[in-house]
Amino acid sequence: MSVGSQYGVAILGGGNLGSALAQGWVFAGRFKPAEVAVTRRQVGKVSALAGDGFSVLASNVEAVHGADLVVLAVQPQQLAGLLEEIGPHLDPERHRVISVVSGASIAEICEGLGRRVKTLRAMPNTAVRIRESMTCLAIDEHGDADLLAEGEELFDLLGETLVITEEMIVPATALCACGIAFFLRCIRAASQGGIEIGFHPKDAALLAAQTAKGAAALSLQDGSHPESEIDRVTTPRGCTITGLNEMEHRGLSSAMIKGIVASANAAGALYEG
Numbered sequence: 565m566s567v568g569s570q571y572g573v574a575i576l577g578g579g580n581l582g583s584a585l586a587q588g589w590v591f592a593g594r595f596k597p598a599e600v601a602v603t604r605r606q607v608g609k610v611s612a613l614a615g616d617g618f619s620v621l622a623s624n625v626e627a628v629h630g631a632d633l634v635v636l637a638v639q640p641q642q643l644a645g646l647l648e649e650i651g652p653h654l655d656p657e658r659h660r661v662i663s664v665v666s667g668a669s670i671a672e673i674c675e676g677l678g679r680r681v682k683t684l685r686a687m688p689n690t691a692v693r694i695r696e697s698m699t700c701l702a703i704d705e706h707g708d709a710d711l712l713a714e715g716e717e718l719f720d721l722l723g724e725t726l727v728i729t730e731e732m733i734v735p736a737t738a739l740c741a742c743g744i745a746f747f748l749r750c751i752r753a754a755s756q757g758g759i760e761i762g763f764h765p766k767d768a769a770l771l772a773a774q775t776a777k778g779a780a781a782l783s784l785q786d787g788s789h790p791e792s793e794i795d796r797v798t799t800p801r802g803c804t805i806t807g808l809n810e811m812e813h814r815g816l817s818s819a820m821i822k823g824i825v826a827s828a829n830a831a832g833a834l835y836e837g
Contacts, residue, residue: 570630571601571619575644578604578613578620581664582637584693585722586618592695592721601627628653629760633714636663636673640834641678643668647676656681662718664694666737667835670704670730680709684715687736689744697723698743700736720776738827746823751776 572595575582575607586600597617604610614620621627628634628650638646643665654661654677661683663673670683684707688699699719703712712727719725728736751772758768782793798805 569632570744571627572596572599572631573599573633573635574602574603574627574631575635576627576641576650577626577637577642578610579637579639579692581688581692582635583610583613584690585635585637585688586613588692588695588697588722589718590618593633593692594718594721600817601630603627624650625653628659632658632660634659634661636661636665640667643775643835648678648793649671649810651677651679654679654681660684660708660714662686662711662715665684665835666741667734667833670707672835679704682711684708684711685730685733686715686719687720687733688740690743692719692722695722698740699723699725699727700733700740701725702728702730704730719755734832736829737831738824742827742831743824746820747776749787 567707573589575586578586582602586602589595590597590600594671597613598619601619601621602610603621603762605622607614607620607622610618610620619759624646634650634654636643636646655678661673661677662685663670663683663684665673666687668676670685671770673683674680683703685702686699687701688697691697693697697719699722699766701715701719703709714726714793751769754772754776755768758771759765763771782788783790794808798808
């Protein structure tokens with residue numbers, strides 16, 4: 565923290581993602597709970613964070629005054645009002661901004677603030693809470709390399725990071741942020757199939773989730789294409805290829821692809837500053 569700063573980071577917006585970021589950085593040892601300011605108009609909704617020692621505030625302005633690093637974590641429809649509120653209180657020489665808000669470009673954020681402030685866009689997912697997020701980071705043509713490096717350091721503590729161009733942040737929203745829900749829905753469907761073939765619901769959920777975890781780990785281990793691992797488990801006339809072909813006939817891959825594209829289109833239209 566800079567001299568005179570009360571907090572290591574101010575997270576403006578204590579919703580699911582903002583709270584998960586706070587918890588993730590504390591669990592990773594980057595900050596102590598009292599060094600993380602989390603704002604929410606109705607502070608009672610983040611009473612659990614307060615109980616764990618986090619600095620919970622109702623005032624965004626108070627949080628900004630107390631921290632050099634500011635994370636914007638509100639809903640897209642709330643962003644314009646937040647930027648107008650905190651803009652006069654941001655010092656371009658002191659403050660650094662990280663936005664995890666879907667759909668709002670760095671140019672739009674600075675326009676809403678009424679001044680050019682060092683700004684980084686980050687698109688993590690809610691797995692930051694358990695330090696298993698896939699986070700994409702981007703700066704624009706005026707971006708600050710030091711802030712990008714700081715962002716990588718922060719989000720590497722919460723999982724994997726990838727630096728991309730800003731124009732790819734919206735697609736990343738669909739694949740990585742929305743993707744958590746997509747893959748969880750696949751796990752739920754697999755567990756439902758497990759129940760239908762005879763497993764107790766709790767056992768089916770465990771079997772489906774651990775199998776999905778193993779599949780992801782195999783894909784990540786050496787960067788191999790998923791089909792390479794699929795080939796290892798499919799045999800001629802076997803039960804695996806029978807199941808795969810039935811799923812493809814029912815539109816599994818097509819549905820996933822169309823869902824991701826639809827989410828990307830929706831994400832691009834979320835913020836209208």
